[in-house]
Amino acid sequence: MHSLIPLLVGSVTALVHNRTQDVLIRQHFVQHLNLTFVETKGWQRQTQPMEQVSEASQTPDMPSPKDFVSLIFGLLAFILAISIHWFNEERSAKIEVLLTKGLEDCRSVDANHLNTENRGRLVHVQGRATGRVPIADAQFQDAVVHDCLKLQSTLEVLQWVPASGLMKECFSAINAVHVIYDLSGQSRHSLEWSTSYHDSSRFRQPSPQNPRLPTGLHLGTRTTPCSRVKLGAFSLTEDMLVHFHSFESAATLLPDIVHAAEISFFSCQDGFFYGRPGFRGTVAEAKASIFGQHEVGDLRVRFLCTKNCDTTVVAVQCHKELGETETFVPYRLVPRAPCDGEIQERLKIVEAGERSLRDLREGSCCAGGVATCCCCPCNTVACFTSQEVVTEEIFFIADSIEVKERPFRRAVSRSPWRLWNIRLFGWALSYFALRLMLFPFIADSTLVGLSRWGKLAPSLLLLMITLIVWVMVVTAAYACYRPSMGIKYFVAVAIIIGIPFLCNQFIQASK
Numbered sequence: 145m146h147s148l149i150p151l152l153v154g155s156v157t158a159l160v161h162n163r164t165q166d167v168l169i170r171q172h173f174v175q176h177l178n179l180t181f182v183e184t185k186g187w188q189r190q191t192q193p194m195e196q197v198s199e200a201s202q203t204p205d206m207p208s209p210k211d212f213v214s215l216i217f218g219l220l221a222f223i224l225a226i227s228i229h230w231f232n233e234e235r236s237a238k239i240e241v242l243l244t245k246g247l248e249d250c251r252s253v254d255a256n257h258l259n260t261e262n263r264g265r266l267v268h269v270q271g272r273a274t275g276r277v278p279i280a281d282a283q284f285q286d287a288v289v290h291d292c293l294k295l296q297s298t299l300e301v302l303q304w305v306p307a308s309g310l311m312k313e314c315f316s317a318i319n320a321v322h323v324i325y326d327l328s329g330q331s332r333h334s335l336e337w338s339t340s341y342h343d344s345s346r347f348r349q350p351s352p353q354n355p356r357l358p359t360g361l362h363l364g365t366r367t368t369p370c371s372r373v374k375l376g377a378f379s380l381t382e383d384m385l386v387h388f389h390s391f392e393s394a395a396t397l398l399p400d401i402v403h404a405a406e407i408s409f410f411s412c413q414d415g416f417f418y419g420r421p422g423f424r425g426t427v428a429e430a431k432a433s434i435f436g437q438h439e440v441g442d443l444r445v446r447f448l449c450t451k452n453c454d455t456t457v458v459a460v461q462c463h464k465e466l467g468e469t470e471t472f473v474p475y476r477l478v479p480r481a482p483c484d485g486e487i488q489e490r491l492k493i494v495e496a497g498e499r500s501l502r503d504l505r506e507g508s509c510c511a512g513g514v515a516t517c518c519c520c521p522c523n524t525v526a527c528f529t530s531q532e533v534v535t536e537e538i539f540f541i542a543d544s545i546e547v548k549e550r551p552f553r554r555a556v557s558r559s560p561w562r563l564w565n566i567r568l569f570g571w572a573l574s575y576f577a578l579r580l581m582l583f584p585f586i587a588d589s590t591l592v593g594l595s596r597w598g599k600l601a602p603s604l605l606l607l608m609i610t611l612i613v614w615v616m617v618v619t620a621a622y623a624c625y626r627p628s629m630g631i632k633y634f635v636a637v638a639i640i641i642g643i644p645f646l647c648n649q650f651i652q653a654s655k
Contacts, residue, residue, distance in 0.1 A: 215580070218579070225577055225613075241622070242536075242538070243535070246266055252267070257376075258378070262461045272454055272455065273374070275290075281447070284297060284403065284409070286398070287398055287447055289398065292370065292397075294368065294388060299362070300339050302336070303335070303441070340363055375457065387542070388453075395411060398447060404419075407419045407421055409444075410431075417445045420433075456542045456550075459474060473494060532558070574613055618634075
């Protein structure tokens with residue numbers, strides 16, 4: 145992108161030089177013609193000095209200081225336009241190449257057969273994911289399941305919960321005394337199972353009281369993944385298990401009584417385990433007391449699990465030295481240097497997959513916060529597209545058997561509306577910048593091939609230069625990832641630019 149600036153400056157210098165030469169030739173011709181008239185026909189010299197005539201003829205042709213000011217402002221606008229083009233086209237090129245090249249390079253492999261030659265390649269693996277070690281809940285010591293991928297526990301407490309804000313607001317506005325019920329006769333607090341503790345001391349008094357939670361208990365949902373999950377010869381990390389969303393009740397896999405914080409929880413037919421602080425009875429007594437009538441402060445927990453299931457993975461195969469396992473990382477596009485071979489490219493893909501997306505964004509030239517907008521115009525455009533949701537990597541894990549095309553069908557590409565709006569704005573800004581820079585210096589000799597277009601010839605020339613600059617940016621964007629995909633834009637622009645010249649030649653030939 146930066147190599148365009150010296151080329152542009154050289155072109156402007158050449159135009160100015162050619163324009164100055166045309167002016168000097170015209171001045172020399174006028175002076176020679178005047179002297180010839182005086183010598184041959186005896187005409188008298190005019191009283192106006194020749195220097196003034198030369199200055200009069202020089203005024204409309206020589207570039208003025210105003211033209212050089214336009215040149216400076218046009219150069220700044222041109223740099224901004226190039227930056228906008230680069231951000232827009234490079235982002236689109238990455239997403240397009242990611243999907244097309246990824247689908248072409250993806251290969252299906254056998255989950256039970258480990259091939260080290262596929263390291264650094266995008267692979268499609270199908271098999272059965274199995275948990276090799278038991279899973280124990282961090283809060284309930286007796287809650288241990290086998291042959292599962294994840295164990296989830298949700299602990300709730302029965303307590304008084306404030307009613308809706310509308311009821312409380314109406315109550316406080318209408319009633320001036322502290323009562324338990326509002327005007328409709330309904331309580332301002334309801335007894336509910338809740339995953340968060342409500343401190344009754346903050347209720348509007350008088351109000352029912354909630355007992356404190358036993359020490360060591362934490363309400364809410366906790367998910368414990370299996371520490372060792374295998375997919376044939378491959379290993380699935382804990383981060384990959386987040387993509388498994390199928391849960392079922394684990395009550396049948398657990399004992400009838402589980403304990404936490406010295407409280408016994410008894411299994412019930414509805415799938416929950418109920419407990420009451422301070423209760424020391426048997427199972428039969430629990431059924432009659434806890435199950436029959438709930439009290440404020442009672443606790444219940446529900447256990448869900450993800451059992452071993454058929455799994456599909458589309459990701460990059462890699463080797464983890466820690467644990468000596470073969471696993472997967474996300475597939476992300478990396479720029480390829482001309483001298484890089486296939487092995488170097490695969491190493492870069494694995495290295496990029498091991499890093500987080502946030503690190504990759506911060507490592508780019510246009511990421512760095514608000515201060516970077518002052519030195520990199522790309523960030524100004526990035527601020528307007530920060531909410532754009534697109535697919536930046538291929539890391540597909542499903543708890544079912546899927547074909548390798550599935551993640552590419554679900555990929556989210558850039559919005560055509562946003563893409564073309566930014567592209568049109570970049571074209572307009574480029575044309576405006578080129579008009580400020582080059583229009584005062586365009587000589588008639590540069591419009592020979594467009595002479596038949598009359599007054600539209602300078603504008604048509606600037607439009608052609610605008611398209612040439614844009615296609616150079618597009619070609620440079622694709623050159624970092626897949627140069628062959630930029631050829632179609634180059635050919636299309638070449639055809640568009642050649643149409644005016646062909647029309648001009650056709651008109652001349654017809655006359």
